[in-house]
Amino acid sequence: MQRFSISLTWSICLVGFHAMIAAPVCAKEFKVLSEQTTTGFGHVESVAYDPKAKVLYTSDFGPDLKPGDKDGKGKITKVSLDGKIIEDGFLPAKGQTLNKPKGIWIKDGRLWVTDIDSVWEFDLKTRKGRKLDLPGIVFANDVAVIGEALFVSDNRSDQLVRVEPADFMERFAAPKITVLFKDKSIFPNGVYPGKSGTLLMVGFKGKDEPRGIYSMAPNKDPELLSDNIGMLDGLYMTSDGDVLATDWMTGSLFQWNKTTGVKKLATDFKGPADFCAFPNDKGLMVVVPDLVKGELRFVQLGK
Template sequence: MEKMKKIYLALAVISGVLSANAQNFKKVIGFNHIESVTHDDEFLYISDIGVAMKPTDKDGDGKILKLDRDGKIVDANYIKEKLNAPKGLTIANGVLFVADIDKIIAFEVKTGSKLYEVDFAGETTFLNDIIVWNDTTLYVTATDKSKIYKVDLSENKFEPIATDVEIKGANGLFADKENNRIWVNGFGANSEANGVMGYISLADNKFSAITPIEGYYDGLYVYDGVVYFSNWMAFEKKGIIASMSLIDKKVKTVELSEPISGPADFTVFKNRIIVPGMLDGSLNFITIQKESLYIH
């Protein structure tokens, strides 16, 4: 595994050198610790876990901010409900779902008012990414438990998916309804970069990896026939975004003008990858380009 990690580190350095003059990278700073970003047709919404980098502390200083599409704050107190360390966000049918330590909380997008919640107390203290499967079903990762939970909103209950392999530090999710599968990655366990990247078939709950390289994987998104996924690389400014074409299955690094400090749960909007830098409180906008470096 050490060899694979060295390969990835070398690629991150090479990628930074090759893209030093890139003009399609924009960085917005001034936030605390952004973990997730999502969007509707007009605005961006980000989760900020608070002043301290304490993702499991119930300290009451978490926020959801509403931004315009270029990262300018529209409403710094968009959600009035007390939040602790909000992480994963997703929007569907006018509802914003927020993962906050041991709860999933639903808010009306239009008003920011709370609608209901699903309580995971006693089950986990690190709910992370969320995806909507249909009107009554969500999936959410519990990073501390290395599990993915299926949530039944109609009955306000949940159960873990029994996968054939453990997804260590289960983190990012993406719903691939057309192929009846969930894309997932892991941040790793025991502070090691031993997370995996791939998908789970909901027909048999079997996991298929798309790369043998392990890492501190976090966000992921499928857009225009390409799977994008983030890897922190280290707990400093070394993070990268990788991609894999669903046609040729080749993995590449996305061209960046600088590494990202803790590239967390990102989204793609208007042909731009919008990535939170969780360690330095930045929001990074990357225009999607075809050219990048291949990882063989």
């Protein structure tokens, strides 16, 4: 995945973006101001915000909740900021095939999305796409771009890989793929840019094996920042270091920092997956896909 300013009593700082995006928000403690749910989707795993077009893109498994099946039924759908479907199956274009697309990242008119053992890069204007196979990856989950590198998590084979350059669409030579770690008992799911060139990630294993929030500096091993919290999926970081994440174990969207720990913000999800967040005139809008229900929940956060 610009800079904004919003006047709120708890002083919001806006700098960056979500995977979509633009602008992590610096906040004390968020409160949920409102929630709205939209339906009409298949099984949505990830949502990304395009700050240029001011629209959302969702990765959708289609009718079957079988995340590892190569059934050719996956799609990317274009959605308005009020949850209306603008174009169902915006991607793939003719001649392209998506199976179970998951994590999405958007930057400068390009969209990256994982798909089981590969990652795609698409041009949002022309819809041209290029698929990159990821040897050794069995369940490509989330993606994030930092600088010229693309990071891809695999929570089933417990590894993280880096693809360089991130923009490989027009490149003749194959990009370089580097395994950054494997078998660290992290099982990385969501990934997101941290501070000072670090990469944040959250772990997803099983109900009896909770994982936490991790940070990884360049050329270093991942470091556990939090307690082991749950089965964590989506991830976003504010400019003051607070983390928003989703947890399948508790069915919630929560806020975390080292001082206050976990604070649940929205609950009663069946499958809270990879969300996006973007600033608006009320504070921060968080769009959380419920993979199991096939819904999008718009959670308005503010003072």
